[in-house]
Amino acid sequence: MDPLILDDIRIALDGAPLLGIDTVIAPGDVLTVMGPSGVGKSTLLAYIAGFLSPAFQARGRVLLGSRELTRLPAEARRVGLLFQDPLLFPHLSVGGNLAFGMAASGSRRQRRQRVAAALAEIGLEGFADRDPATLSGGQRSRVALMRVLLSSPRAMLLDEPFSKLDAALRGEMRQLVFQRIRQEGLPALMVTHDAADAEAAGGAVIELEP
Amino acid sequence: MPSGHAVGVRLAPWLAIALLSLPVASGLAGVIAPAFGWLPALGGNALTLVHWQALLQAPGLGRMVQLSYVTGLASALLSLSIVVLFLGAFMHTRLFTAVRRLLSPLLAVPHAAAAIGLAFLLAPSGLLSRSLSPWLTGWQYPPDILFPGDPHGLALIAGLVIKEVPFLLLMSLAALPQCQASERLCMARALGYGPLSAFLKAVLPGLYPLLRLPIYAVIAFASSTVDVALILGPTTPPTLSVAVLRWLNDPDLTMRFMASAGALLQLVVTLAALASWWLAERLVRQLMRGWLENGRRRSGDMLLGGVALSAVSLSVLLILGSLIGLILWSLAAYWPFPQALPQPPTLRNWMGAAAGLGDPLFQAAVIGLAATALSIVLVVGALEAETLHERPIRPGAQLILYLPLLVPPVAFLFGLVMMQVQLGVAPGLSVVILGHAIFVLPYVFLSLAESYRRLDPRWAHLARSLGAGPARVFWRMRLPMLSVPLLTAAAVGFAVSIGQYLPTLLLGAGRISTITTEAVSLASGGDRRLTAVYALWQLALPALGFALALGLPRLLFRRRSGLLTPV
Numbered sequence: 001m002d003p004l005i006l007d008d009i010r011i012a013l014d015g016a017p018l019l020g021i022d023t024v025i026a027p028g029d030v031l032t033v034m035g036p037s038g039v040g041k042s043t044l045l046a047y048i049a050g051f052l053s054p055a056f057q058a059r060g061r062v063l064l065g066s067r068e069l070t071r072l073p074a075e076a077r078r079v080g081l082l083f084q085d086p087l088l089f090p091h092l093s094v095g096g097n098l099a100f101g102m103a104a105s106g107s108r109r110q111r112r113q114r115v116a117a118a119l120a121e122i123g124l125e126g127f128a129d130r131d132p133a134t135l136s137g138g139q140r141s142r143v144a145l146m147r148v149l150l151s152s153p154r155a156m157l158l159d160e161p162f163s164k165l166d167a168a169l170r171g172e173m174r175q176l177v178f179q180r181i182r183q184e185g186l187p188a189l190m191v192t193h194d195a196a197d198a199e200a201a202g203g204a205v206i207e208l209e210p
Numbered sequence: 211m212p213s214g215h216a217v218g219v220r221l222a223p224w225l226a227i228a229l230l231s232l233p234v235a236s237g238l239a240g241v242i243a244p245a246f247g248w249l250p251a252l253g254g255n256a257l258t259l260v261h262w263q264a265l266l267q268a269p270g271l272g273r274m275v276q277l278s279y280v281t282g283l284a285s286a287l288l289s290l291s292i293v294v295l296f297l298g299a300f301m302h303t304r305l306f307t308a309v310r311r312l313l314s315p316l317l318a319v320p321h322a323a324a325a326i327g328l329a330f331l332l333a334p335s336g337l338l339s340r341s342l343s344p345w346l347t348g349w350q351y352p353p354d355i356l357f358p359g360d361p362h363g364l365a366l367i368a369g370l371v372i373k374e375v376p377f378l379l380l381m382s383l384a385a386l387p388q389c390q391a392s393e394r395l396c397m398a399r400a401l402g403y404g405p406l407s408a409f410l411k412a413v414l415p416g417l418y419p420l421l422r423l424p425i426y427a428v429i430a431f432a433s434s435t436v437d438v439a440l441i442l443g444p445t446t447p448p449t450l451s452v453a454v455l456r457w458l459n460d461p462d463l464t465m466r467f468m469a470s471a472g473a474l475l476q477l478v479v480t481l482a483a484l485a486s487w488w489l490a491e492r493l494v495r496q497l498m499r500g501w502l503e504n505g506r507r508r509s510g511d512m513l514l515g516g517v518a519l520s521a522v523s524l525s526v527l528l529i530l531g532s533l534i535g536l537i538l539w540s541l542a543a544y545w546p547f548p549q550a551l552p553q554p555p556t557l558r559n560w561m562g563a564a565a566g567l568g569d570p571l572f573q574a575a576v577i578g579l580a581a582t583a584l585s586i587v588l589v590v591g592a593l594e595a596e597t598l599h600e601r602p603i604r605p606g607a608q609l610i611l612y613l614p615l616l617v618p619p620v621a622f623l624f625g626l627v628m629m630q631v632q633l634g635v636a637p638g639l640s641v642v643i644l645g646h647a648i649f650v651l652p653y654v655f656l657s658l659a660e661s662y663r664r665l666d667p668r669w670a671h672l673a674r675s676l677g678a679g680p681a682r683v684f685w686r687m688r689l690p691m692l693s694v695p696l697l698t699a700a701a702v703g704f705a706v707s708i709g710q711y712l713p714t715l716l717l718g719a720g721r722i723s724t725i726t727t728e729a730v731s732l733a734s735g736g737d738r739r740l741t742a743v744y745a746l747w748q749l750a751l752p753a754l755g756f757a758l759a760l761g762l763p764r765l766l767f768r769r770r771s772g773l774l775t776p777v
Contacts, residue, residue, distance in 0.1 A: 051671050054599075074674035081675040083668055090772025091690035100686070101676030133772035151676045 001027035002065025004048075004155045004187035009060030011043055011052075018056070019044060019208055025155075025187040030178060030201035032190050035208035041191040045157045048189065049081060050074030064154050064187075080153030080186075082177070084160045086144035088132035094119070094143055095128030101151030118146050122176075138169045145177055149184065156181055158190040162197060174200040215681035219598060222591020226651060227610055229588065233648050234613050237622030238477070240629040244470035251632045252463055261467040265475065268468070270447030275479055277443070278450040281363045282433025282483040285370035286425060292371070292525065293378040295518030297386075297417075298409030301395060309522070310383065316376040316529065318701070318752040320709035322726055325369045325441040326733050326745040327532025329358045330539055332365065335547050337535040343548035352547050358442040366443040368528070370432045375525050381424040382417065384660055389416035404511035406518075411502050422491075423608065426484055427615035433480045434618030437711035437726070441733045450476050451620045458624065458716075470628065477621040484616075536749075539742035559739040567725070567747060574724035574751060577639070577714070578707035581646035585654040585703050586696070592655070593662040594684060597670075611655055614648045623716045630717070637719035645713035646706075654703040661695035694763045694773060701759035705752035725751065 004025040011018045019040040025031045033041055046052045048062050051074060062069040069077045088097050095115045102111060112128070119127050122142040132140065148156065161177060162170045178201055181188050190201055198205045243249065247258035265271065300306045331337050335352035343349040358365030386392070391413045398408035439449045447453065454476055457469035539545075540559050542552030623645065630637060665688065673687045674680075689696070711726050729744040767773045 046671075049671065049675055051667075051674070073679070074671070075677050075679045077675070078677070079675055081672055083672070085668075087666075087668060087672055088772075089669075089673075089687060089691070091687075091693070091767075091770055093769075100673070100678070103677070131769045131771055133770070147676070153675075 001154065001185040001187070002067070003027060004189065005061075005063040005065075006048070007061040007063060009044070009047065009058065009062070011040060011047060011056055011058045013040075013056055015057070021206065021208075022060075023204075023206070025189060025203075027185040027187050028182045030158075030181060030188045030190055030203040032192060032198040032201050032203060032205045033208060034192060034195070034198060034205060036210060037193075039208045039210050041208060042159060045081075045159055045189070045191055049079050049157055050077055078152070078154045080148035080151060080156045082144060082148060082156065082158045082161045084162075084164045086137075086140035088135075088140055088143055088147075090132060092132070093128065094124070094130045094132055094135065097132060097143060098128075098147050098150055101147050103152065114150070118150055119143075122146050137165065138172070141165065141169070141173050142176065145173075145180065149180060153186060156186045156188040158188060158192075160192050160194075161190070163192070163194065171200075178202070213681050215684055218591050219595045222588050223595050226588040226592045226655075227607070229644075229647060229651060230610050230613050233626060233645070234617050234622045236629060237625035238617070240625030240627075240632075241470050241473045241621055242625070244467050244628050245474045247467060249467065249470075249628060249632060251634075252466060254467060261471045264468045265471045268453070268472075271450075274447045274450040274453050275475070277363050277447075278433045278476070278479050279483050279486075281366050281370065281439075281443075281449065282429045282480065283486060285367045285374060285432040286429045286487065288367065288371045289374035289378055289428060290421075290425060292375050292518070292521045293382060294410075294414060295406075295514055296379070296522045297382060298406040298414075299515040299518040301386075301391070301405075301409060301413075309379070312526070313376050313380050313383070314698070314702075315753070315756060317380060318705040318756050319373070319529070320705070320726060320748050320752065321369075321373055321435070322437045322441065322709065322711060322730050322733070323536070323745040323749040324373050324529065324532060325438045326729065326741060327536045328369050328372065328528060329365070329441055329733070330535040330738065330742065331528065331531045332357060332368075337531060337538065337550075340548050341550050349548060359444050361444045363443055363449070366439055366449070369438050369442040370435065372525050372528050372532075373438075374428045374432070375522075378421065378424060378428065381421060381656075384656075385417055385420035386413075388420055389413070391417060402507050404508040406511040406514050407506070407508055415502065423612045426487070427612055429483050429487055430480050430616045430618060433483045434476055434620050436620060437730050440730055450479060451618065454620055454624065455712075455715075458627075466628070470624065473618075473621045473624040476618050480618045480621075533749075536742045536745050539738050540746055542739055559743050563740055563743040566728075567744070570723050570725040570728045571747060571751070573639075573722060574708055574726060574748075577643050577646055577722075577724060578704045578751070578755075580643045581650045581707045582654070582700050582703035584643070584647045585651040586700055588651060589655045589658055589699070590662075590689075590696075593659060594688070597662065597688075598680060611652050615652055619649070619712050623712055627716050627719075630719075637717060637721060639718075639722060642714055642718045642722055645717040646710050649710060649713065650703040650706045653706045654699045657702045658692075658695055658699040661692055665692065691773065693767075697759040697762060701752070701755040704755040708748065708751045708755075 006021050006023050008022045010020045021044065023031065033044065035041055043052065043056060047056075047058050048069070050069070050072065052058055069079070088094070089100065092100060095112070098115045098118055099111055102114065106114070115128055116125075119125060122145070124139060124142065132143070135143065158177070162173055165173055174197065190197065192198065244254060245261060247254050247256055247261060296309075329336070334355050334357065339347065339349065339352065394412045394416060395408050398412035399405065403411065434451045436451045436455055439452045443449050443452060448456070450472065454469055454472040457465045457472055538552055541555040541557070543554075543556045543558060545552040626645075630641070635641070669687060669691065670683050673683045678686065708726060711730055714722055714724050714727050725744060725748045729741065729748045732741040732744050735741070763774060
């Protein structure tokens with residue numbers, strides 16, 4: 001895996017500077033970005049993932065190793081996203097959600113086997129045909145994580161990923177997410193309000209200031 | 211090579227704008243020339259004012275103009291008052307939730323069917339007077355009152371109001387969250403204002419601007435309606451729009467010049483009604499400024515709340531009574547006054563009508579499905595373009611959307627017919643379908659836009675980051691996730707198309723008959739039994755559409771329950 005390089009990024013809104021960042025995230029590391037609301041944390045994620053609204057002006061480059069992402073469309077960047085909501089597509093089954101992000105290669109049987117194996121990994125054997133609306137909160141979060149991993153991302157962006165979970169689940173999900181990130185050697189950037197998130201991630205912390 | 215999705219997204223907004231504005235613009239152009247004597251196909255080669263002179267000498271013209279102007283403004287004012295009072299008195303109550311559920315089916319009732327039902331309910335020998343006679347009224351024979359068709363157009367106004375109240379209510383429901391109505395209301399209540407005063411002083415000033423275009427559409431429709439006026443309006447003289455239609459259908463083809471002038475005059479009358487409303491708006495705003503800030507917390511809340519409740523119940527009762535009247539008449543054989551129920555009920559009317567019904571129902575369904583499909587494609591394309599470019603819709607585009615609802619159809623459709631004549635275009639099914647789509651598209655857009663825009667952008671971001679391109683996101687994520695609102699929008703569009711009378715009549719040159727044109731022409735005849743059967747069938751088509759739109763998702767997505775609750 002390659003490091004995620006944020007090369008002198010500056011984002012402005014209507015000409016007024018909003019934030020600047022210049023850093024390198026090594027594979028398997030989680031960089032935590034903290035700061036009060038409105039400071040532009042989510043804007044930074046949007047820029048890296050390729051969804052910056054035209055209202056913003058941004059310069060600086062995003063690279064994965066030597067591959068520059070800045071000019072690529074979002075679907076070609078291979079940057080995985082985890083939000084505070086699991087956002088499982090309601091029109092697809094649990095298995096369909098996992099398959100949505102998988103590369104189109106392989107026979108139907110092979111794809112089904114990969115989905116089944118992935119579900120077993122997160123303790124949800126036999127859940128492939130279930131309606132996502134029938135899952136518990138913790139189960140949904142795990143499916144959402146597995147959906148990102150199955151799309152073979154090269155980096156991860158976490159947007160307050162644990163803020164909507166209750167305390168017991170939160171610890172469990174933190175452990176699972178950071179363990180998988182290290183295991184896959186993905187460079188990751190997490191935006192959060194919660195200092196405990198940063199502590200659990202164990203990586204560097206950047207405070208954005210208004 | 212660009213994908214089909216990319217091309218579609220680029221083209222759809224322009225095609226939608228063209229469909230909305232070109233017919234209106236060219237229709238108006240097409241009515242101006244003959245009004246001043248120029249229509250070579252009918253031998254008009256010189257510009258002249260004689261047709262205007264003829265129009266001005268038409269008997270009863272002043273009365274016709276007055277009728278159109280007054281019914282337009284009066285029905286809009288009544289409908290708006292009922293809606294405002296109802297929202298003010300009941301916004302945070304259980305009744306509100308109940309009415310909310312009734313709205314879509316109420317809106318689906320075609321204008322003609324509602325008007326026929328109302329006529330059967332309120333006529334001297336109608337259901338209402340039967341159920342009160344003779345024990346209360348003492349009438350052994352129907353009283354000699356001209357109603358519907360009273361010279362002041364009261365029946366016409368009532369018929370318009372019962373159809374416009376659900377429309378304005380629906381538009382308000384979409385607008386309320388946009389102006390943070392709930393928050394405003396809670397704030398004012400916390401400051402000690404009674405429910406209705408809180409609504410009038412804190413919510414209405416923010417709500418009204420969002421309702422302005424729908425209200426203007428109501429005024430334009432009411433001042434120029436043809437089908438409702440044919441059924442409920444006075445006859446000697448009729449409203450201006452009905453008179454224009456009569457002149458157009460006159461066997462003497464030279465009457466078409468005068469009809470063109472009349473159609474232009476209709477446009478002027480509608481514009482005058484709109485301008486009067488606009489002036490009144492300014493005046494009210496000036497007068498209300500002090501009242502808004504005077505600190506009075508309860509201005510007749512109890513009284514106005516009572517008025518609101520009775521007005522809304524009356525509207526609902528009128529619609530229900532109309533429906534019951536239609537059903538009873540369709541089952542009646544010999545039904546002498548003052549019997550309240552036909553005895554014995556018979557299915558003979560239904561059997562007798564069956565042979566003639568097949569073709570008009572089929573035509574209406576084909577036209578409705580085609581016009582709805584065309585509108586859905588264009589609307590979804592336009593909304594997808596808006597979503598991809600993250601650009602909010604411009605105020606100008608909003609106006610174009612309302613263009614066919616603001617310009618009286620009798621004026622521009624009439625011009626289109628004139629152009630058809632001049633260019634030798636054969637009237638036929640495809641022209642009628644396009645004509646319907648002009649009116650279907652705005653409603654489909656209004657019905658779908660909120661859901662399309664409110665879909666959380668994170669869904670698309672997520673799908674893109676999982677490797678799906680814009681086309682795949684559209685086909686595999688956005689469309690399936692919006693299937694419930696899409697089906698509802700289709701049902702609304704289909705209902706609007708079924709309700710169309712004038713476009714079918716004019717653009718089909720009388721050769722295409724749908725259930726609606728048949729029902730309206732039967733209504734002016736004397737056979738109530740047959741008319742009731744046709745009106746009920748006219749009502750059944752859109753009702754079937756809504757039943758499918760509500761039922762299909764519950765069947766198809768019973769294992770995808772997340773789709774059935776709004777995201």
